[in-house]
Amino acid sequence: MEKILFVNACVREESRTLRLARHLLSKLDGDVEEVNLAKEKIPVIDSWEVLEIRSSLLKSGETDAPELKWARQFAAADTIVVAAPYWDLAFPAMVKVYMERVTVTGLTFRYSEEGLPVGLCKARRLIYVMTAGGPARLNFGYDYLDALCRGFFGIRETMLFKAENLDIVGNDVEKIMASAFAEIDEAAAKGRF
Numbered sequence: 001m002e003k004i005l006f007v008n009a010c011v012r013e014e015s016r017t018l019r020l021a022r023h024l025l026s027k028l029d030g031d032v033e034e035v036n037l038a039k040e041k042i043p044v045i046d047s048w049e050v051l052e053i054r055s056s057l058l059k060s061g062e063t064d065a066p067e068l069k070w071a072r073q074f075a076a077a078d079t080i081v082v083a084a085p086y087w088d089l090a091f092p093a094m095v096k097v098y099m100e101r102v103t104v105t106g107l108t109f110r111y112s113e114e115g116l117p118v119g120l121c122k123a124r125r126l127i128y129v130m131t132a133g134g135p136a137r138l139n140f141g142y143d144y145l146d147a148l149c150r151g152f153f154g155i156r157e158t159m160l161f162k163a164e165n166l167d168i169v170g171n172d173v174e175k176i177m178a179s180a181f182a183e184i185d186e187a188a189a190k191g192r193f
Contacts (some may be wrong), residue, residue: 001104002030005077005123009037009084009095016131016177019155021083023181024129027188035073037094042070045100058106070078071104077123079193080155084141086164091141092146095147099148102151109152119154127159158193 006025010018025032045051057065068114074080084091102108107118126149128142142160149155163180166173187193 002028003076004028004030004032005073005080006032006034007037007080007082007084007095007098008034008059008067009082009092009098011038011092012085015083015165016163016173017083017085017129019177020131020161020180020184021081021129024127024161025081025086027184028193029085030078032077034075035070035098037098038093040098042094042097042101044097044190054104058104059173059181063107068107070098070101071107072128074102074123074153075121077121079128080123081129082126082145083129086130086136086139086141086162088139089138090144091130095141099145103152107143109154111187119152121153121155123155124158125154125159125193126155127161130160130162131166132162132164136162136164159187161187 004025004063006021008018008021010021054067057068062146084095084097105111108121112118126145127163128145130136130139130141139160142158146158149158160183161180163176164172
């Protein structure tokens with residue numbers, strides 16, 4: 001059975017991004033493990049000491065330490081789904097904090113003899129789901145995760161599903177959402193996931 005890691009960065013109770021993500025998850029076949037970033041309260045790496053502790057744990061082989069749980073989950077997943085609303089041309093800051101905890105030498109990537117990152121993640125794909133109140137012409141959130149996946153984690157396939165312009169006066173929110181749901185349905189019907 002496929003291991004699906006669902007990284008939930010939605011903070012609204014009635015989150016449209018979460019609605020879209022739940023629809024996508026219903027099309028996937030596997031066991032879903034959710035990391036709710038709003039509830040996890042992942043600590044920011046705000047001192048050299050935090051990095052030294054992480055390095056010490058890795059050197060001593062203590063990869064089961066609580067500080068490394070997010071990287072272990074990420075590395076072991078077959079499919080990763082990230083649901084993050086479009087904030088300030090990217091995503092909520094908690095996604096960046098999470099990715100800093102996930103990007104761990106020796107767990108999610110290593111360096112080659114030439115000093116280049118080599119991915120250690122099992123996942124074959126990362127699917128990014130987002131909604132935006134206006135147009136999302138620049139999407140540094142998806143672009144950032146796509147670059148990490150390809151450049152560090154060894155995850156070669158990334159996909160983006162989005163609904164945008166949801167807060168524009170006069171737009172039909174449910175029609176826009178239905179179109180995004182249909183795009184997911186079409187991708188599922190074509191066997192893309």
